[in-house]
């Protein structure tokens with residue numbers, strides 16, 4: 288899948304452009320089949336995107352027709368500052384008045400993490416049935432090592448062909464260690480995958496994934512190649528030499 292790459296001067300510009308794309312995808316999905324399914328990204332970068340969406344009052348989209356899922360979650364309670372759910376709740380769900388029944392979080396607090404993963408697979412099965420879920424939109428970030436969701440370089444989870452959700456451990460130096468993540472079969476089934484990446488520290492990984500040579504598939508982000516559209520939103524610092 289050839290990615291569509293959009294660059295902006297700074298993180299706020301990249302987030303604003305990504306927010307517009309999110310609105311377009313959500314509106315189109317609702318127009319096409321009456322609802323939209325969106326898997327949210329974790330980490331810190333998406334906060335600007337979520338706040339931009341909320342600031343626009345949701346941009347006139349029918350958010351009451353959107354079901355929210357998560358690409359990954361840290362194995363922490365939902366009130367932990369490390370929780371991807373908490374970030375989305377504070378920056379997006381609460382400001383937009385999203386009903387809790389339409390937010391399907393990964394229960395990171397459930398022990399052991401494998402049980403949390405199994406429960407989330409059950410949540411997905413209940414919503415999508417037994418076929419591999421085709422999400423309308425998957426939002427992703429990328430770490431400086433090229434990880435995405437909680438798929439880390441060298442992880443056995445990258446080879447997963449059947450399970451939709453697995454428990455993993457982050458490599459040393461990345462905390463929280465225990466996580467639950469969607470797998471590539473599910474991410475790559477999405478109608479649209481949107482990466483939002485900013486900051487100079489990400490430049491080498493961006494170049495390795497999107498540079499003019501062959502993508503370095505050692506990097507998990509390079510293995511995200513959806514059946515639908517692949518969009519990358521970058522600020523100038525992360526884009527580096529990709530910038531015209």
Ligand code: 6PG
Pocket residue numbers: 328329330331332333358359360361371427428429430434435436437
């Ligand atoms: C997570 C994310 C992870 C994140 C990258 C980038 O749970 O940490 O899913 O893949 O997108 O680590 O994180 P930042 O946006 O904070 O740089």
